[in-house]
Amino acid sequence: MEPFSFHRLGSQQARLAALEACDDARYISGGMTLLPSMKLGLVAPSDLLDVTGLPGMRDITVEGRSVRVGAAVTHAAIADNAALNAVCPALCDLASQIGDRHVRNRGTIGGAVANNDPGADYPAALIVLDARIETDIRTIAVEDFLVGMFETALHQHELVTAITFDAPDIARYEKFPHPASGYAMAGVFLARSNSHYRAGITGASGEGAFRCGDLERLLTTGAPLADIAELRFDDLDIFDDRHGSRAYRENLIRVLARRAAVHLKA
Amino acid sequence: MSSIELRINGKDVRRSVEDHQLLVSFLREDLGLTGTHVGCDTSQCGACVVSVDGATVKSCTMLAVQAHGCSVATIEGVSQTTSLHAVQEAFQRHHALQCGYCTAGLVITAIDLIEREGSQLTRDQVAHALKGNLCRCTGYQNIINAILDAAKRLDVAAQAAE
Numbered sequence: 542m543e544p545f546s547f548h549r550l551g552s553q554q555a556r557l558a559a560l561e562a563c564d565d566a567r568y569i570s571g572g573m574t575l576l577p578s579m580k581l582g583l584v585a586p587s588d589l590l591d592v593t594g595l596p597g598m599r600d601i602t603v604e605g606r607s608v609r610v611g612a613a614v615t616h617a618a619i620a621d622n623a624a625l626n627a628v629c630p631a632l633c634d635l636a637s638q639i640g641d642r643h644v645r646n647r648g649t650i651g652g653a654v655a656n657n658d659p660g661a662d663y664p665a666a667l668i669v670l671d672a673r674i675e676t677d678i679r680t681i682a683v684e685d686f687l688v689g690m691f692e693t694a695l696h697q698h699e700l701v702t703a704i705t706f707d708a709p710d711i712a713r714y715e716k717f718p719h720p721a722s723g724y725a726m727a728g729v730f731l732a733r734s735n736s737h738y739r740a741g742i743t744g745a746s747g748e749g750a751f752r753c754g755d756l757e758r759l760l761t762t763g764a765p766l767a768d769i770a771e772l773r774f775d776d777l778d779i780f781d782d783r784h785g786s787r788a789y790r791e792n793l794i795r796v797l798a799r800r801a802a803v804h805l806k807a
Numbered sequence: 808m809s810s811i812e813l814r815i816n817g818k819d820v821r822r823s824v825e826d827h828q829l830l831v832s833f834l835r836e837d838l839g840l841t842g843t844h845v846g847c848d849t850s851q852c853g854a855c856v857v858s859v860d861g862a863t864v865k866s867c868t869m870l871a872v873q874a875h876g877c878s879v880a881t882i883e884g885v886s887q888t889t890s891l892h893a894v895q896e897a898f899q900r901h902h903a904l905q906c907g908y909c910t911a912g913l914v915i916t917a918i919d920l921i922e923r924e925g926s927q928l929t930r931d932q933v934a935h936a937l938k939g940n941l942c943r944c945t946g947y948q949n950i951i952n953a954i955l956d957a958a959k960r961l962d963v964a965a966q967a968a969e
Contacts, residue, residue, distance in 0.1 A: 542827045542829075543827070544825065544826070544827050545826055545827055546826055547809060547826035547827075547870065547872045547873075549872075549875070572868065572869065572870070572873070573850065573868065576850075576868050576869075576870070577849060577850060577868060580848070580849070589826075591873070617862065640939070641853075641938040641939025641940075642863060642916070642919075642936060642938070642939055643850075643853065643856055643863045643864050643865045643916075643939045644850065644865065644939065646859075646862040646863060646864050647864055647865075647868070647869065723938070
């Protein structure tokens with residue numbers, strides 16, 4: 542790795558002062574994507590600003606159905622959080638399927654959403670949960686926040702501070718992980734609130750996670766689950782690569798959607 | 808350069824490190840704790856797993872400065888006596904290693920797993936929990952046998968101590 546200076550931030554004032562003083566600063570949380578990228582020489586910041594010690598960044602707050610997850614909360618902490626498991630177990634289950642235990646102990650939800658990897662798990666859930674991404678300067682609806690592959694609405698040095706959402710009545714995440722990397726070849730997050738269904742798909746498209754309106758209508762109108770086999774994705778940029786053909790991934794989405802639907806309809 | 812203070816296997820350590828130094832290189836090169844291995848250096852294989860503040864991490868993908876103020880446990884510290892830790896002993900008994908390169912990471916992972924899940928561990932749970940530790944010799948079966956056996960024995964020992 543190229544040398545850099547590391548700064549542990551204790552306050553927002555310290556963050557602003559560090560940004561003033563540094564040449565090419567990057568935020569670091571768990572570093573599960575950033576450090577490997579730096580090892581490969583893909584990025585070489587002059588300074589790393591550790592945001593995990595900033596106030597509120599590691600807290601999970603659940604009040605009724607309303608949830609706030611600090612951006613530096615690790616995947617393992619989300620998976621194990623009792624209050625969150627009580628209102629939205631599907632998100633905890635999703636977090637427990639990211640990488641492996643050692644990675645989950647370091648990687649954080651804020652880092653994951655700011656990176657917006659098309660194979661990441663959270664985006665499918667967050668678009669379904671209609672989550673809000675809180676930053677140091679504003680609140681952004683997740684649909685506006687996730688722009689495309691590795692692309693978000695964040696300005697330079699804008700910092701994700703929390704993710705907030707209202708828990709649905711019931712939800713389910715079904716994922717088919719790539720056997721080597723563990724990233725989703727396809728992942729389907731389904732939720733139901735007041736008999737209305739929402740569906741989010743990740744891992745299968747170069748555009749990143751997307752809502753699947755046809756699936757939502759099919760489930761909300763109570764059509765037979767066998768109809769899921771007829772879902773089409775013709776107008777979408779579905780991956781067609783060495784890991785799996787387009788037809789293979791489209792089939793994966795249908796299979797995973799049906800599994801999730803069976804769970805929700807049970 | 809940064810000055811870091813941390814606790815390693817129960818001993819307080821203060822050292823000056825380069826900010827870009829990895830935790831695994833700090834442990835191996837600065838402290839001479841070479842039981843923690845570097846396998847892939849890409850956070851895949853788990854040969855470098857150590858415990859930081861009670862959570863297992865891949866020390867090839869963590870900076871030494873990030874461990875400032877933390878308590879780190881490595882394979883050198885799992886047994887504070889001259890005899891082996893129950894998990895190490897079970898690995899020996901079950902022939903759960905061949906070349907031994909991945910073993911330190913697996914033992915740290917297994918101890919953490921047993922502490923979290925206790926004697927109720929199932930074969931499936933153990934297999935699933937080893938997702939972040941690659942072994943290219945054994946085929947894992949004896950590793951899983953060793954961990955289940957150690958979990959049982961530690962549980963019996965804990966009950967006897969009560």
